[in-house]
Amino acid sequence: MDAGAENLNAIAAWAVSLMETLGGFGAGVAIALENLFPPLPSEIILPLAGFTAAQGTLGLVEVLIWTTVGSVVGALALYGIGAWLGRRRMYAIVERMPLLKTEDVERTEAWFEKHGSKAVFFGRMIPIFRSLISIPAGIERMPLLRFTLLTTAGSAIWNTIFVLAGFYLGANWHIVEDYAGIFQKIVIAVVIIAVVAWIIIRVRQMRRNKAAVDETVSVD
Template sequence: MPSPALAAALPLATATDATSGYDGFIGWVLSLMDTLGEVGVGAALLAETFIPPIPSEAVLPAAGFLAWEGRMSPVGAWLAATVAALVGAWIWYAVGAALGPVRTRRLVGRLPLLEHEDFDRAERFFARWGGTAVLVGRCVPLVRSFISIPAGIERMPLPVFSLWTVLGSGVWNALWIGLGYAFGPAIRPVLEEWSAVLSTLVLAVAGLAVGVFLVRRVVARTRATRRNPALD
């Protein structure tokens, strides 16, 4: 928290409005945090679980900045963010558990350009790296939201899943909130410049990954059909 003398020396806009200048989802989320404090941080992280274009890499440093200004407790912000991440993970875990492996495998096999082997491969990967996958996945954009689904499908014990989720989310949240708190107003120009870019980049990377997968799958099926026309 800044000293009174330092706070007086800061620009008026910094001292009175920590959220102006942000675009799209990011602007809305930061306004939510500015209004509701730690509860807003939790709401923002819960929303990020279901709306991936809200990147926590932009949201959490802003929470740290608001804590630096004295508008919330940094520990409270971290706790709210971590609890919200766990609640969101539980919801996706429940979705996976409701589907189950048999139903999910059947569903995957019916989807265009997907095969039962895709599910089998993912299942083998998760069986080998389940705990590590959850831990690391909590620190990867997009994967962070959906890594809970295979955990639910495979019925990873809920206490174990919760532990890995809290560890991964806790470290991730502490890192980004800590950066915002440590750098204070210096973090604001960076967030203003990159908030919209980050949202767009997350969507672009996801679209590119899906596009590459689809192109590779179409090419593979085309070659297989040419080698064996009976497959057509």
């Protein structure tokens, strides 16, 4: 058995133990921690919670409610981190980053102001972004009630899909993780490509600007 499979089995065993000890509340705790620590995969915890409900250990509605509550609690914690960070600290950090400009942050803020509600809602259904989207929402101080409602709605949809898949697949609940893993890898690949492309473009811009400055100095 490779290390990846061992890690997945360890996470599954931990989640089962948590749910056996704390019931539906344990499922909520697991999902709250998944929001704070993205390496904990909801694609395993949620179907496993559905499978546990299918065995009669937990109620299906109970699982759906508690996992959604856990998602909201975890998201609110990250929102709080973003609010604590704030715009001033964010700009101070950006000014110290070699390839970033304050203009990048300003454009991001303008985009979030226009599309923030959709980003929070749909972001709850995209691996990686499920957790990260809460931080800019906190930085931009999205109204807390709106953030909570959008997070609850998006999380409820995501959680219901995976919990029901585990519930109806029974002992084959792990199949969900296989397909979800493919989706996650696609998202990661797209992010990596976008970041690499952005770095290349930014480095070229900096070189052109430096060449223009050097040419101006030489003419003078």
